[in-house]
Structures are given as structure tokens and as C-alpha cells.
Amino acid sequence: MILDVIGIWIAAFLTLAILSFVFGDNPIYKFAEHIFVGISAGFGVILALNQAIWPSIQMGLDPSQHVFIRTMTVVAILLGILTLIRLEIFTYIVPSLVWLSRIPIAFVVGIGSGISIVASIQGFIFPQTLATFLPVLSPEYMIDLSSPLNFLTSLLFTIGPLVILLGVISTLVYFYFSTEQRGVLLGIAKLGIIIMMITFGASFGYTIMARFSLLISRFYFLLSDWLNIIR
Amino acid sequence: MQTQIPVIVTFISGILIMALFFIPREPFTQIEQLTSRWYIIISGFALLLGIDSLILYHWRKIKRRDKDAVYSLILIISFFIALFWGIWAWYAYGGPFISNSSYLWLFQNIYLPLDATMFSILGFFIASASYRAFRARNLESSLLLISAAIVMMGRVPFGGSIFIPFFFVFMIVAGSYFLYIATKYTGFNAIFRYFLAILFLSLGIGVFFYSELLSQFIPSLSNWIMQYPNTAGQRAIILGLTLGSIAFSLRIIFGIERGYIR
Numbered sequence: 001m002i003l004d005v006i007g008i009w010i011a012a013f014l015t016l017a018i019l020s021f022v023f024g025d026n027p028i029y030k031f032a033e034h035i036f037v038g039i040s041a042g043f044g045v046i047l048a049l050n051q052a053i054w055p056s057i058q059m060g061l062d063p064s065q066h067v068f069i070r071t072m073t074v075v076a077i078l079l080g081i082l083t084l085i086r087l088e089i090f091t092y093i094v095p096s097l098v099w100l101s102r103i104p105i106a107f108v109v110g111i112g113s114g115i116s117i118v119a120s121i122q123g124f125i126f127p128q129t130l131a132t133f134l135p136v137l138s139p140e141y142m143i144d145l146s147s148p149l150n151f152l153t154s155l156l157f158t159i160g161p162l163v164i165l166l167g168v169i170s171t172l173v174y175f176y177f178s179t180e181q182r183g184v185l186l187g188i189a190k191l192g193i194i195i196m197m198i199t200f201g202a203s204f205g206y207t208i209m210a211r212f213s214l215l216i217s218r219f220y221f222l223l224s225d226w227l228n229i230i231r
Numbered sequence: 232m233q234t235q236i237p238v239i240v241t242f243i244s245g246i247l248i249m250a251l252f253f254i255p256r257e258p259f260t261q262i263e264q265l266t267s268r269w270y271i272i273i274s275g276f277a278l279l280l281g282i283d284s285l286i287l288y289h290w291r292k293i294k295r296r297d298k299d300a301v302y303s304l305i306l307i308i309s310f311f312i313a314l315f316w317g318i319w320a321w322y323a324y325g326g327p328f329i330s331n332s333s334y335l336w337l338f339q340n341i342y343l344p345l346d347a348t349m350f351s352i353l354g355f356f357i358a359s360a361s362y363r364a365f366r367a368r369n370l371e372s373s374l375l376l377i378s379a380a381i382v383m384m385g386r387v388p389f390g391g392s393i394f395i396p397f398f399f400v401f402m403i404v405a406g407s408y409f410l411y412i413a414t415k416y417t418g419f420n421a422i423f424r425y426f427l428a429i430l431f432l433s434l435g436i437g438v439f440f441y442s443e444l445l446s447q448f449i450p451s452l453s454n455w456i457m458q459y460p461n462t463a464g465q466r467a468i469i470l471g472l473t474l475g476s477i478a479f480s481l482r483i484i485f486g487i488e489r490g491y492i493r
Contacts, residue, residue: 007340014341018348022355030302036345038306041285042313043342045278046327046334050317053275056268069265076269080276087283099233102492104273106237109491110244111270113480117245118252120473128466149444153451160459167463168470175471192467197371199464201378202456208361208379209386211354218348 012226015218079104136162167195238486245484286310313337370427373405378456385453392446395438402435 017032059065060073085094086101141157144150173185174192181189223229244266251263289303297303320327320334327334361379384394406428413424438445482488 003336007336011340011344015344015348018345018352021352030299031305032345033349034302034306035309035341036349037285038309039313039337039342039345041282042310042317043338045282045314046317046321048275048278050321050327052271056271056275060268060272069261072265073268073272076272079269080273083273083276084279086280088287102233102237103240105277105491106240107244108270108274108277109483110241111248111266113241113483114245114248116480117477117484118249120477122252124473125470128470132466147444148441149448152448153455156452156455156459160455163459164463164466167460168467171464171467172470175467193371194374195460195464196468197374198378198456198460199468201375202382202461203465204357204361204375205379205382206386206457208354208357209383211351211357214347214351215354218344218351221344 008225012222015222019218079107132165132168134161134165136165166191171195234489234492237492238489242484242486245480282310377401378460381449382453382456385450385456394449395442395445398445399435399438402431402438406431406433406435 014032014035017028018036020026021029057073057077060076061070065073083101083104084090085098086105091098136159138158138161141154141160143158144154170188170192172192173181174189174196176185176189179185220230224231248263248266251259251266286307289306292303293300293307316337317327317334320332324332324334326332380394380397384397387393409424409428409431413421413428416424479488483491
């Protein structure tokens with residue numbers, strides 16, 4: 001119980017410390033900011049160890065695994081240790097061996113690049129392309145003539161897939177720089193600009209709403225949990 | 232040799248992981264699992280390099296007794312508190328993130344408020360940036376302004392009602408502006424601007440007659456913008472980015488891009 005109260009007071013102090021940045025860069029803000037960076041880094045290390053690295057090592061070294069798998073896991077740990085030769089202290093002790101740390105890093109970069117290619121094609125390019133080339137009039141909506149409002153709403157949602165198709169193509173055309181944009185190409189590219197401006201505006205508006213929701217939640221915490229003014 | 236071996240390792244590992252994806256049979260599936268495990272373990276150690284860099288940077292500032300050295304000391308102390316508390320909680324509770332672990336107190340009362348407040352103050356800077364970005368200077372910035380306003384108004388209670396006076400004033404001002412500048416153009420440019428002027432003025436005047444309907448329409452329009460034009464723009468931009476990342480990955484695998492071995 002007492003720990004909860006202390007926790008709320010610390011949280012309130014840190015919240016106010018960060019909010020003090022509204023009045024400009026100041027020592028209280030810097031204090032909270034550096035705590036945030038330090039705690040985040042420590043937290044990140046524990047999270048990575050607990051959720052990814054340790055379970056992988058534990059699974060690989062499990063006695064039920066084949067001896068080959070266990071040996072390979074030991075090799076991975078050794079390669080991981082090899083990465084640490086790049087730590088600053090080793091650059092003074094064994095400078096001629098520092099290049100060896102490039103081998104495990106090269107492995108990680110190679111695997112990351114390979115996964116990125118396959119995942120991008122399978123997980124993004126094909127599904128997104130398939131989701132773009134759909135019937136241009138949505139079968140989910142019917143034109144509703146019961147009132148002007150319903151008509152306009154149903155019309156907009158019915159032609160939605162057409163907007164997506166034209167929007168994606170025109171925006172891609174805008175980014176096509178292999179030839180000079182003239183005539184029809186320029187017209188399509190201009191439509192692309194319009195679509196992008198609507199997108200940026202919508203994303204901007206959405207981000208503002210999200211940030212202010214967070215701000216309201218922090219004020220709610222201060223007024224409710226800390227000061228008990230509102231319930 | 233110091234450059235060639237890493238380039239060869241990158242090439243083999245990149246091609247191997249792509250080939251394994253296309254052969255979903257034993258023993259290739261097991262090799263894929265093994266490779267993924269290697270990847271997780273080695274990148275975990277690589278994380279320590281990043282931490283080493285962060286801590287050494289701040290340690291040097293403390294040693295030099297820089298102006299802000301005290302903050303660097305706070306950062307290092309915070310880092311080690313979070314690290315050792317996590318290790319202790321792991322040992323004492325059997326895991327740092329299980330329900331009764333004291334490490335969650337640190338998360339709940341220090342990390343979470345700092346994280347949420349840090350992101351929430353961005354709201355002030357976004358509001359300031361939006362003042363500069365949303366000035367309706369031309370058609371493109373007007374579209375940016377209109378779509379942002381509709382999305383914001385459509386997502387708050389009574390947003391539609393609040394929107395109507397703004398909408399009326401904006402449409403009348405924009406319509407008058409286009410009517411004024413249309414006189415300075417000839418041919419298609421003039422016709423286009425007259426068209427925009429008539430459209431904006433009609434919409435502005437129409438608000439009076441359909442204000443009730445419009446206030447109900449704004450939330451639907453906000454959803455429509457998010458669901459269709461916004462999806463189209465985001466999709467096209469991300470498709471471009473993805474194609475770029477594939478090209479970059481290929482450059483790395485084939486050893487054209489070697490920045491990571493410096």
C-alpha cells in the first residue's frame with residue numbers, strides 16, 4: 001500500500017517534470033529526460049534477455065534436443081561473444097582481432113536482409129496489391145435514397161474501392177521519376193499529390209488527436225490518482 | 232580478408248534464409264529454426280554494443296566534467312537500477328514481468344508515466360507545427376487543412392456541430408478568394424478557379440440549409456477519409472518504401488553496400 005502511494009507521487013513528479021518543458025528546457029525536465037533514457041535502456045536489455053535471448057538459449061541447450069542442435073547453440077553463443085570484441089575495451093587490448101566481430105555482425109545483417117526481402121514480398125507487396133485490385137464499387141454498400149445524407153454517405157462508401165485504386169496508382173505515378181512527367185502522366189501525378197495531401201492531413205489530424213488523448217490521460221492521472229480531485 | 236570474409240558470410244546467410252523459405256520440408260525447416268535462433272542470440276549480444284556506446288558516451292562526459300555531466304550520471308545510475316532490479320526480480324520471482332514481480336512497480340510508476348508524458352507533450356509541438364502547415368496558401372495545403380479538420384472534428388463528440396461555423400467561414404473565404412483570383416487568369420485556369428469559387432460558395436451557403444444533416448455527416452466523412460483516401464496514400468507510399476528496402480537488402484546481400492563492416 002505504502003509502495004503504491006510512493007509510486008503515485010513519483011509518477012506525478014515525473015509527469016510534471018516532463019510537462020515543465022512547455023516553459024522551455026530546464027533542469028527538472030533534463031533530470032526526468034535522462035532518467036527516461038537510462039530506465040528505457042535498462043528495461044530494453046531486460047526485455048530482450050527475458051523475452052528473446054534467454055528463451056532461445058534455453059531451448060537450444062535443452063537436454064531433449066539433438067546433440068547437433070545443442071552444439072550449434074553453443075556456436076551461436078560463441079559468435080555472440082565474438083561480437084563483443086568490438087567493445088571499446090577490446091580495441092585497446094587486442095586491436096588486431098577487432099575485425100573478427102564483423103563476422104557475426106555480417107551474419108545478422110545477411111539474415112536480416114534475407115528475411116526483409118521475403119517478408120516484404122510475401123507479407124506486404126502481394127497482400128496490399130491484392131487489396132487494391134478489387135471491384136471498384138463496393139458490394140458491401142448499396143446506394144440509399146432515403147435522405148440526402150444517407151445518399152451521400154452510401155455513395156462515398158460505395159465508390160471507396162475506386163478511390164483506393166485510383167489513389168494508389170496515381171500516387172505511385174507521382175513517384176515515377178524515370179521519365180519526364182508530361183501530359184497524361186502529369187495529370188495522374190497531380191491526382192497523386194491531391195491524394196497524398198489528403199493522406200498527410202488525415203494522418204496529421206489523427207496524430208494530433210492521439211497525442212492530446214495521451215495528454216488528457218496524464219492530466220486525468222494527476223487530478224484523479226494523485227490529487228483525488230476528480231473520480 | 233578482413234572485408235571479404237564478412238561479405239561472403241552476408242551473401243551466404245542472406246541467400247540461405249531466402250532459399251529456406253521456398254523449401255518447407257525437413258531438414259530445411261529445422262535449419263531455418265536454427266538460423267533464426269542464431270540470429271536472436273547474436274543480435275542479443277549486439278545489443279550490448281549499443282549499450283556500451285551509450286554508457287561510454289556519458290561516462291566520458293562525466294570524466295571531462297562537462298556542463299551537463301550530472302545528468303549523464305543520472306542516466307547511468309538509472310540504467311543500472313533498471314538493469315540490476317530486473318536481474319534481481321528475475322532471480323527472486325522467477326521472471327521480471329510476472330504478475331507479482333516488483334519490477335512491474337518500476338514499469339508502472341517510472342517508465343510508463345515518463346513514456347506517456349514524453350509523447351503527450353509532442354501534442355503542443357504538433358499544434359505549433361500545424362499552425363505553420365495548415366495555412367491555406369494553395370490547393371494542396373487547403374486539402375491538408377480540410378482533411379485534418381474533418382478527421383479531428385469527426386472523432387470528438389459534438390465535433391460535427393463545432394465544425395459547421397468553421398466550415399461556413401472557410402468556404403465563404405475560400406470561395407471569395409478563388410472568385411477574386413479567377414479574374415486574373417484566362418482560359419482553362421480561369422474556368423477551373425470559377426468552378427472552385429462556385430463550389431466553395433455553394434457549400435458554404437448550403438451549410439445553413441443542411442446544418443443538422445452536415446453535423447451528422449462529419450463523423451461518416453471522417454471515417455471515409457481514414458478508410459479510403461488515407462489508405463490509398465499510405466499504401467502507395469509504403470509500397471514505394473518496401474520496394475526500396477528490397478533493393479537495399481539485395482545491395483547488402485550482393486556486397487554492393489558494405490557500410491556495416493566499417
